[in-house]
Amino acid sequence: xxxxxxLLMGPWTTYILWVLENQGTxxxxxxxxxxxxxxxxxxxxxxxxxxTAQIVFRDxxxxxxxxxxxxxxxxxxxxxxxxxxxxxxxQRWFLEKKLSNH
Amino acid sequence: xxxxxxLLMGPWTTYILWVLENQGTxxxxxxxxxxxxxxxxxxxxxxxxxxTAQIVFRDxxxxxxxxxxxxxxxxxxxxxxxxxxxxxxxQRWFLEKKLSNH
DNA sequence: TAAAGTAGGTACTTTAAGGTAACCAATATG
DNA sequence: CATATTGGTTACCTTAAAGTACCTACTTTA
Numbered sequence: 334x335x336x337x338x339x340l341l342m343g344p345w346t347t348y349i350l351w352v353l354e355n356q357g358t359x360x361x362x363x364x365x366x367x368x369x370x371x372x373x374x375x376x377x378x379x380x381x382x383x384x385t386a387q388i389v390f391r392d393x394x395x396x397x398x399x400x401x402x403x404x405x406x407x408x409x410x411x412x413x414x415x416x417x418x419x420x421x422x423x424q425r426w427f428l429e430k431k432l433s434n435h
Numbered sequence: 436x437x438x439x440x441x442l443l444m445g446p447w448t449t450y451i452l453w454v455l456e457n458q459g460t461x462x463x464x465x466x467x468x469x470x471x472x473x474x475x476x477x478x479x480x481x482x483x484x485x486x487t488a489q490i491v492f493r494d495x496x497x498x499x500x501x502x503x504x505x506x507x508x509x510x511x512x513x514x515x516x517x518x519x520x521x522x523x524x525x526q527r528w529f530l531e532k533k534l535s536n537h
Numbered sequence: 538t539a540a541a542g543t544a545g546g547t548a549c550t551t552t553a554a555g556g557t558a559a560c561c562a563a564t565a566t567g
Numbered sequence: 568c569a570t571a572t573t574g575g576t577t578a579c580c581t582t583a584a585a586g587t588a589c590c591t592a593c594t595t596t597a
Contacts, residue, residue: 334518334525335449342444344585347437361544372586377545387528397593398543408528415521416436422513423436426489446555463574474556479575499564500573 340386345371346379347416350405353389354413358404388412442488447473448481449518452507455491456515460506490514 341347345368352367353359359367365376380403383389388409392402405413443449447470454469455461461469467478482505485491490511494504507515 334522337521337525337528338440338444338449341440347440362542365544372588373545374547374587375585378585393544396543398595399545399593401544408524411524415517415524418520419439419517420436422510422517423439426510464572467574475575476557476577477555480555495574498573499562500571501563501575503574
């Protein structure tokens, strides 16, 4: 689990997963444009990590110019549901904080 | 959620939670001895973060020498169940990897 | 003929995180 | 009188991660 958390932790990672879950599979450039401020270098690195963990798939088509699509694998979907429940917790706690600050 | 993940990610953090869940509340020194290799500096820092997020409580008794106990709050318990399901995923994937390496 | 779009790779610099070690107060103990 | 105990704090150094900027090949479009 430590490995898994270590993968998720890096900046951008959960953002990328979030986008892929909501928008479906996207091309590299689309993904980059959807995540303001991320550099190609970071996006590539994160996607490689997620691909290695088989959370994201990479579909490369050697056309000119090349087309590469990224999307969630089955594991990615499973992870999504767990992250959703974690998100639920975080949201509730955040809400409770706001209420107590009142 | 990003904040929450960022808190959990640091080295030692999940280890600390794991120990507190299994062993119950512990003193600073006990905790430190239970987690081989961690420095006081890191342990303090992680505990402060978890305390701020109200995942762990801190019970300070100004005796001499002082006694400080750490344990999981209600939030800590809730988080524990979610982390357990994340752990389950990680374990299953790890097993699948071993099987495919065969 | 120059620019734009495609999916990155590479080199360099900067920043933040983590590790190490020394130090503290106050008392009990030998 | 020196030492150990407790729960840290502080200063310092090192390393790894992230950011910045520029580069590629090939084609289409203006």
